[in-house]
Amino acid sequence: MSGTSRSELGKGPQFRLDFYYSTWWNLLLITVGTLIVTIAIKGIAVPHGFIPAGVFGLAALIYYMTDWLSPGWLNFLFNAPLFIFxxxxxxxxxxxxxxYSIASTTVFYEMIPVTIPVQNELYAAIASGVITGFGAGLVLRSLGSNGGLDVVAVYLYQRYNIGIGRIYLMFNALLFSFSLYRLSPDLVIASLIMAFITSVLVEQTLSLFNQRKVVFIVSNKADEISDDILYQLRQSATFLKGFGAYSRQERNVLMTVVNNLQLKKLEEITFNHDENALFIVENTFSVIGSSFSRRKIY
Structure with missing residues (x-):
């Protein structure tokens, strides 16, 4: 068994938490995410005449109707009151x-020449939705947002736990209803497909790196297993009191939370100590506190 002290075990998790909250990490997420979103909108959505999700979609619609400025600059102007909010x-x-996010989007949109040659309208809507949703989700994994509708969505999520993707859908339902007066039904339907896929990908990207496994281990060797969890996996665990319905004996039930990569190692540790152990695994997407995610405070 390693001679690592228990106080040293907390250094790794604490470093991870500080890392995720560092300024440069958040700026990196925002930069990469806004670049991906810009490529999808400028390279696919706008050439096909689609209405992107959120405030950028409103900017694109006005651009199609008036040809005044560009969607990038219109989006920047529309964000001003939302930034005050x-x-x-x-x-x-x-x-x-x-x-910083909206400024990056504007600069990328104006400076980067990109066209993705997708001819089929349905394929273009799907591709644009997937790429936009992934990029927007990356930005929302930071302590900022994509600006626009995200500002209101983050506020409602933080106060009332309303899903960010749902806010997108409600706003776009109104936006696309108005678009029917100016655009062909085919374009509006394609835009709806793109917006729906975007909202789904945003939610999936936000939960992508949060998936954890809650593991319950029922064993007579729970103490030995917990020691290996602490020193080999560098992960904490909790003892719960259990009472066997058949044996009528009290025993410890070990509970711990691990990621997908640690699960197989935990299984190996458990059955090396006790081949008759009961090993129960459940999926979870939200684990806050201790050595896991901090409560996200914007």
Whole structure:
């Protein structure tokens, strides 16, 4: 068994938490995410005349109708009142990260020449939705947002736990209803497909790296197993009191939370100690506190 002290075990998890909250990591997520979103919108959505999700979609619709400025600059202008809202209702840090996000989107849109040659309208809607949703989800994994509708969505999620993807769908339902007066039904339907896929990918990207496994281990060797979890997996565990219905004997039930990569090692540790152990695994997508995710405060 390693001679690592229990106090040293917490250094790794604490480093991870500080890492995820560091400024450069959040700026990296925002930069990469906004670049991906810009490529999808400028390279696929706008050439096909689609209405992207959120405030950028409103900017694109006005651009199609008036040819005034570009969708990138219109999006920047429409975000001004929402940034004021973010400053007062969310936080100044959230405001600054979101401002960087929308500025990056505008710069990328104006400076990067990109066209993705997808001819089929349905394929284009699917591809644009997947790429946009993934990029937007990356940005929302930071302590900022993509600006626009995300500002309101993050506020509602933080206060009322309303899913961010659902906010997109409600806003776009109104946006596309209005679009029917200006665009062909085929374009509106394709845009709806794109928006739906975007909202799904945003939710999936937000939960992608949060998936954990809750494991319950019923064994007479629970103490030995817990020691190996602490020193080999560098992970904590909790003893729960159990009482056997058949044996009428009290025993410890070991509960721990691991990621997908650690699960197989935990299984090996358990059955090396006790081949008759009961090993129960459940999926979970939200584990906050201790050595896992901090409560996300924007």
């Amino acid at each position: 973010a400053w007062f209702k969310v936080s100044r840090r959230f405001f600054l990260y979101s401002l």
